[in-house]
Amino acid sequence: MVEVPIFIVNGLIESGKTTLIKEIIENNVSYQAGSTVLVVCEEGEVEYEDSWLKEYEVSIVRVEKEADLNANLFFSIDEKYKPVQIVLEYNSFYNMDNLEFPEYMPVYQQVTLIDASTFGLYFSNMRQVFNNLVKLSSLIIFNRCDGVSDLGNYRRQIRALNQECQIGFEGKNGQLTSMLDEDLPYDITKDTILLEDSDYPTWYIDVFDNYEKYMGKTIKFKTFVRDILEDSIVVGRNVMTCCENDIQFLGYEVKDVSELVAIGDCIFLECIVAHEYSSIAEEEVVMLHAKKVSKLPKEEDTVLSF
DSSP states (O other): OOOOOEEEEEOSTTSSHHHHHHHHHHTOGGGOTTOEEEEEOOOOSSOOOHHHHHHHTOEEEEOOSGGGOSHHHHHHHHHHHOOSEEEEEOOTTSOGGGOOOOTTOOEEEEEEEEEHHHHHHHHHHOHHHHHHHHTTOSEEEEEOOTTOOOHHHHHHHHHHHOSSOEEEEEOTTOOEESOOGGGSSSOTTSSEEEOOGGGHHHHHHHHHHOGGGGBTOEEEEEEEEEEEOSSEEEEEEEEESSSTTOEEEEEEEEEOOOSOOOTTOEEEEEEEEEEEEETTTTEEEEEEEEEEEEEOOOOOOOOEEO
């Protein structure tokens, strides 16, 4: 038989499961045009409207009780719909240990969604439910994280239940990150942040994802001039992102540079972070404004790594 992968999305009701599944299908052609069957075990506030199912040509099978969620159900789904994949929106109160699929239907990924704004209360009273939710998940996403101050502790609590999973945090802007302020190699609470060479890659990623928390702060770091433009310069470092064959230049456009510099110069930059329109990128991006530029002795730009 042809292999039919199963993707499981679970979480307490109103944790965002339906919204995530709809976003995945809407943005991936491979999930459309009759290729996907949704198996839905509970109804939340967000629904799969008939018009939406018709538009993306997605079939839906609703399960009313846990006993109906068995291998025979998935055999019948395959026979009727011939799907390329099955997405299971799981009921968090069902026992994951009782879940059975035909041998040719492997679970490719299990994602658990957790509402960070209510996790503290629910975890204290339903720890066994959360254990059932997360113990087999490869990715756990805390959403609705804005204004929640205890995310580091939440991550440790989930890590105690599942040592192997990836844990991500989603803010109101939809950005997903695995990093918290406590993970940063520098003190984000300071008004002036001095970056070591090894800090640069982490800062580069974090400032692009969360530039608001750096606004008004003075950032100091060693960097290299890559290009000189009409009213700005481009600076940055070469960073090995995953392997020796994948070295990328991670850089910024810097305005208000009064010091005369040349391409290739090694400089020490003191700057502030802004978010504004760039004529190079033709959109609003993270922009640096120089407060002071000091030339350093000439040296080679060594490759940094995460």
